[in-house]
Amino acid sequence: MLRYTISTVCLWLFAVSAFAAQNHIGGLRISPSADNTRIVLDLAQAPEFTYFSLTNPHRLVIDLAATDDSADLSTDDDTGKLVRRIRYSTPKNSQSARLVIDLTRDAKPNIFAIPPDGPYGHRLVVDLADSSPSGSSESSSGVLIDSVNNKRDRDIIIAIDAGHGGNDPGSIGPAGTYEKRITLSIAKELEALVNAEKGMRAVMIRSGDYYIYPTKRPEIARQKKADLLISIHADAFSQPEPRGGSVWVLSMRRADSELGRWLEKTERHSELLGGAAEVISDNASERYLAETILGLSMDHSMSASYALSQNVLSEMRTVTPLHKRAPQAASFAVLTAPDIPSILVEVGFISNPQEEKNLNWSTHRQRLARAMFNAAKSYFMQVPPDGTLWASLKERNRTHRVRSGESLSLLAQRYNVKVSSIKEANNLRTDVVRIGQVLTIPST
Template sequence: MSRRRWQKPFLLSVVLGFIVFIGNVAAVQAAQVDSVRLWRAPDNTRLVFDLSASADHKLFTLENPSRVVIDIHNTELKKGFGDVPIDDTPITKIRYGDRGNGTLRVVLDMSAPVKPRSFSLPNHGDKPDRLVIDLYDGDKPTVKTVTAVKEVSNGKRDIIIAIDAGHGGEDPGALGPKNLREKDVVLAIAKQMARMVDSTPGYKAKLIRDGDYYIPLKERRNKARDLRADLFVSIHADAFKNPKARGASVFALSRTGATSETARFLASKENDADLIGGVGGVSLTDKDNILAGVLVDLSMTATLTNSLQVGDHVLKNMGRISRLHKKQVEQAGFAVLKSPDVPSILVETGFISNPHEANKLATHSYRKYMAKAIFDGVKHYFEQQPPADSWLAWHLDKKRKNLPSEYVIAKGDTLSDIAKRHSVSVKRLQEYNRLSNASIQVGQKLQIPSS
């Protein structure tokens, strides 16, 4: 046999063998859905697929009945969706199947039409490659309440405190001993502080996050702006590379550099939250359009000044119950604080990476003390410079003029609590309102004498 005659079959077998090898490699490299998780937020549902490798996908919707279809290419499912909690979501059923060619099809049967959005997240830190499906609820009509109209018309509005519990949902935040998660700790503190704010005359709390779900950093500060908040307080309990680091801190935005290495480190970690919590197409290096022309504006300068002032009051009150990491308000480029017109502070309630502080943060009582310390600082600030159109400004002015103020009794109020809150005795309160005993009713109006 000539050399040419045997070379052809040999080369053909080599080529065929190589093609088979490539096919086997492609099969081996198929991505796998290792787990599926679901988070419910007030206005959307998030479905997250944890993948062993990145995978292309396609999403589309079908009507009558309403369905959302996700095709994930070159991917196989490790287990079904039986343990995915779809209660209290618009998803009524999750179906799936192999479409051939390695394409996994997932069909979400919906109880109502939604606006879906999908994006991929590359692996980051201890997070794997992920496919994120956000299902936004249909538009809901805006309802204006009579109470809101009255508050604006009579010029005695509440001071609005926007309270932001950091992290949430996909992003657990820092982890402490015994699986203590920052997102749980700060949500508990935020809710306790909100209750204190709402029970204080002249103040109203608005929780940016009231459950276990993630909100992008930009959206958090924008929510505060939409609420026309007088103050934005973001609550955290971070970790540091040195487990011996301890102490509470308060931060404001810096338009230049960070005031310390710790501030720079924490700002960098917090700004990574969108990469962990899941935001499609996020770019934290570019400044928002709204900030482009405002970072050097006088309004931003005034906002930063107010942020530093309220931060100083909060820090001093926290120092009464906790060791302080620094005795002054620090500054760094925290993305969540970049609001041009809402004074904003970020409160680190302690280092969850420090075993001693983690043990305290794990208790209900310490969280309550911390919430009170933060709010006491906020109150001290606003008592010195209340917004001109607020109830607090009107109340303080009446006190200065030695005139009585009015209080409407709410559910759960007692005469002793009202007296303590307004720094007067129960006896004087009874005499001033001609009360024969301590019995009061919801909706009843009391005149509060100056203390």
């Protein structure tokens, strides 16, 4: 009798031990983007898994060993256009769980586990590379650029990057506010302002709640032929006291390393050098020419970035206190495009309770967006990019105030126009001009 009792207890302890070793799915998140969809499973323990793909219809099947299938796989997240649904199917055995991801089309999976980190526990990440990304065929950005037939009078393109997104919430305020939601809201406000301005057009690096790698964000801006990249973030600190906005540009050390990286990628020189890349080979002298041209491009980009950041700070101080009154330099990956002026704007400290409250106020977010817009507009009014409508208008509407010793013939020579053209543009009947007279200088 005692032997039977001991055996029963041992079996019971074994069963309890086996049950305790069972893994459990604690949550499910989906983050779709233009060319990739990420699915993250929160797990109680490190997962043991295998997977395979099926067609007709397209599915990805994941087997999780020693895992129960009691968790709810429904989600409030937007699943995007690639994932139809996620469901359970008949497992290999009673101790495992089989997940099936129903897809609308073929996708290349990349699946890996992540150990606990900070507030996150064990995770299984499923990256699905879309075989037919939406960005390859649609033109939802509204940017019309025909490089063959439209050489002039194009829009100034502002790329707007809402920081973080998807599985990366960014910093979280004391009241639970996610940085990713604040940045996207401000980005959409800025987008509306830019698109309402004739001669300007906005493109969104991300338009929804999905994650894009920082190094890919400037690449998207380049694909969209952006003239400026504005990345929007909210600062945070371990203590609640710090407050105020700041603007960041790329550090010289990171700029030098990025320039070296681009020089090594000779197959991508055409992205920065245009037609010049076709005549630059890899010998020493012509490689030096490439280095010089790329260096000039980087110098111009950084100079423009610094001037723009000063404009933004000047506008932001009317909306919010400034944490840093001068532009700051850092090694942020999102700022590394060597040919696109790029700035990162910290709109305030989300870790400060009062600033978190302000950032949750729609009027405050609109004012921050307006400050960035005014800064960009004032900059491009002074130095519009070549070939844009604003450059054309500035060229047409040049003015000159006559100074002592100047004549029509001297002004015609200086601006490379005919004397008769200046007289016609200003309705002059004689060649006589007076000191202080403002003349319109016609385009060449």
